[in-house]
Amino acid sequence: MHAFDVLGDPVRRRILELIADGERSAGEVTATVREEFGISQPAVSQHLKVLRENGFASVRPVGTRRLYAVRPEALQEVDVWLERFRRFWTPHLDALATEIARGRRERRQQ
Amino acid sequence: MHAFDVLGDPVRRRILELIADGERSAGEVTATVREEFGISQPAVSQHLKVLRENGFASVRPVGTRRLYAVRPEALQEVDVWLERFRRFWTPHLDALATEIARGRRERRQQ
């Protein structure tokens, strides 16, 4: 399953947002998502499974709870794909790199 | 239709790649995609439609041809969404900004 397929679902995107700032238990995630999307616990669990199995989330059991956290690698894939289009809205990305290099060069020369 | 839904399809992603470096006619795109994915002309046309209708591509008729080009706004949406996760793989993004600012400051002081 490709990264974009996983992110194609709004519930899964929301879950990632919810765990973006640190671990959350499946229960916490479920509570929020249930409220926002009106779907059942199994539905949320299935989405968590997709995120797990596709490398978007890691799980750590603590007692009877399961704490989910973001695994950035898969998301980074998306970022990499976007790279080739980024010049459209940051036309001066190269200029940015140049800027940095120039800053370094100038400091070196001092 | 959300941006990620559109990008969920590999054919549509490929089409965007194909028009990333400049306009391509529907025919050119179709030829490549047909070869790579083994799908029919109507199938490609439908994907082009989705890209069009969701703001990922613009069309410009030239005679009987239709030239497609990337419209970055929709893609940028995806980029914006990724923003909140980017710190995971570029922990020093702030440092980058600092770097640039420092370069500017130093040049100003010369």
Place this chain on the structure above:
DNA sequence: CGTGTGTATCGGCATTCGCTTATATAAGGT
């Protein structure tokens, strides 16, 4: 004009996906 070429649309079908209810597993507390 009529014929060909490029592209889009239509109708229908098969598959996929997400949801639900019901149930299983597993750990904790009493």
Place this chain on the structure above:
DNA sequence: ACCTTATATAAGCGAATGCCGATACACACG
């Protein structure tokens, strides 16, 4: 041991999606 809480899995169903063949539309050129 039993019951509860937390989470996952199973089975089945309806909707959405993507594809195809057929067809329509539109422009170009003889």
